[in-house]
Amino acid sequence: MARASKAQASERDRMLEGFRMLSGLLDNRFSIPFLPAPFGLDAILGLVPVLGDAITALMGLYALVVAHRHKLPLGKRVGMIWNIAIDFAIGSIPLLGDLFDWAFQAHRKNLRILERHLERQANQF
Numbered sequence: 001m002a003r004a005s006k007a008q009a010s011e012r013d014r015m016l017e018g019f020r021m022l023s024g025l026l027d028n029r030f031s032i033p034f035l036p037a038p039f040g041l042d043a044i045l046g047l048v049p050v051l052g053d054a055i056t057a058l059m060g061l062y063a064l065v066v067a068h069r070h071k072l073p074l075g076k077r078v079g080m081i082w083n084i085a086i087d088f089a090i091g092s093i094p095l096l097g098d099l100f101d102w103a104f105q106a107h108r109k110n111l112r113i114l115e116r117h118l119e120r121q122a123n124q125f
Contacts, residue, residue, distance in 0.1 A: 012070065012118070019066050019114065023107035026056055043101040046091050053097065057088040063110040072117050080110045 028038040045052035061084065067077050087106035091097040 015066050015069060016118065019063065019111060022059065022062055023111040026059060026107040027105040028108065039102045042087070042091070042107065043098050046098045046101045049094050050092050053088050053091040057084050060084045060107050060110070063107065063114070066114060070114065070118065072114065076113050076117060080113055083109050
């Protein structure tokens, strides 16, 4: 496999940074003193049953766009879909789902899947 051109590397870096920002916004952008961990829009919008979780699930589909562009193996993409689906299904349960969104952080999990893949890909060269 040939090395990525500077333009391809720049595009990859831009998409990855966008995904990092989105996953941070959705999962851990905000904090309140005395809470043990930060939270994001996923937990906040999840306060609106079903609709809020549907919105954040749709936003989370950006992970699949990035995964497709970086040719992640099907198994990893299925894992990312699974994270979004579980986050939506359990997150839709009033109050309990918001706690789940806060603890599960599906979008950060998907970011880690993508980052690990890109690291392995970079180490092959």
